Amino acid sequence: MIDRDGYRPNVGIILCNAKNQVFWAKRINQHAWQFPQGGIKAGETPEQAMFRELTEEVGLQPEHVRILGRTRNWLRYDVPSHWVRRDSKGQYRGQKQIWFLLRLTGRDCHVSLRATNHPEFDAWRWSDYWIEFDSVVEFKRDVYRLALEELERYLHKDVRYLRRRPDRNESHAAVSPLQEARQEPDQPDSVIERSG
Numbered sequence: 789m790i791d792r793d794g795y796r797p798n799v800g801i802i803l804c805n806a807k808n809q810v811f812w813a814k815r816i817n818q819h820a821w822q823f824p825q826g827g828i829k830a831g832e833t834p835e836q837a838m839f840r841e842l843t844e845e846v847g848l849q850p851e852h853v854r855i856l857g858r859t860r861n862w863l864r865y866d867v868p869s870h871w872v873r874r875d876s877k878g879q880y881r882g883q884k885q886i887w888f889l890l891r892l893t894g895r896d897c898h899v900s901l902r903a904t905n906h907p908e909f910d911a912w913r914w915s916d917y918w919i920e921f922d923s924v925v926e927f928k929r930d931v932y933r934l935a936l937e938e939l940e941r942y943l944h945k946d947v948r949y950l951r952r953r954p955d956r957n958e959s960h961a962a963v964s965p966l967q968e969a970r971q972e973p974d975q976p977d978s979v980i981e982r983s984g
Contacts, residue, residue, distance in 0.1 A: 789830055794881030795864055797828040799838045800935060803846070803853065803890045808917050808943055811892075813845070813901070813909035821923040823932070825885065834858070834886040842890075845908055847900025853890040857942035863887060865931045882927075887935035889942050917943070 790796050801824040803811035812821045826841035828834060835855075842848050862884040872880055901909045917936065921929045 789828070790879055791884065794879050795862075795884035796880065796882075797834075797862075798825055798883040798885045799828060799834050799841060800825040800863075800885045800887040800931075801838060801842055801846075801890060802887060802935060802939060803842075803848075803892055804856075804917070804943065805892050805896075805914055807914070809914035810917055811846070811899075812913050812915050814911040816908060816910045819923065820925050822925070822928065825883075835888075838886075838888045844904050845901075846912075847903035848892075848894065848898055852892065852894030852898050854893050856889040856891050856946050857939050858889070859885075859887040859935060859938050863931045863934050865927055868927055871927075885931065885935075887939060889939040891946060 803824070805811075811823070813824060814821050824841060824845040826837065826845065828837040829840075832840070835858075839850050842850075842853065863886075864882060864884045866882040867880070899912060901907050901912060917940070921932060924932060
């Protein structure tokens with residue numbers, strides 16, 4: 789389902805814990821980290837698609853989270869032509885996304901990256917709300933920044949304290965999501981461990 793401008797409707801999920809850290813997932817057999825996301829199927833609302841994707845990609849059920857907010861409008865990114873499948877016939881440009889900010893009300897043990905037979909991720913971690921996006925695919929970085937900026941206000945409404953976002957001009961040592969991760973069991977190719 790691609791719109792007339794060449795964008796596929798999609799949802800993005802920013803999941804945060806009680807410490808306002810956000811959930812990052814590592815793509816299987818890649819060193820790319822991202823937020824969960826996925827397409828909106830015909831007949832689905834963005835909220836229905838978000839809950840379906842949350843279950844499929846992260847194993848969380850609706851009772852494990854609370855919606856804090858969502859973006860008002862679609863956020864778009866273009867996919868570079870060398871990433872586009874050849875069968876798209878030139879119509880596909882990228883994704884348009886509605887982003888949701890969720891609070892985890894369940895526990896870390898409810899996360900399961902193997903909730904389906906076709907998992908997309910092999911490791912995950914909690915990270916500060918604002919980090920450097922070095923390990924994020926370059927063409928998604930602006931949309932991530934826009935979504936985080938727009939949704940940050942909902943954290944202020946949900947809790948009293950949010951660590952100050954680093955100024956873009958400051959030099960700071962942000963922790964990369966690659967430095968600390970949780971690994972799904974039985975993943976022989978991965979050597980990422982969570983330090984504790």
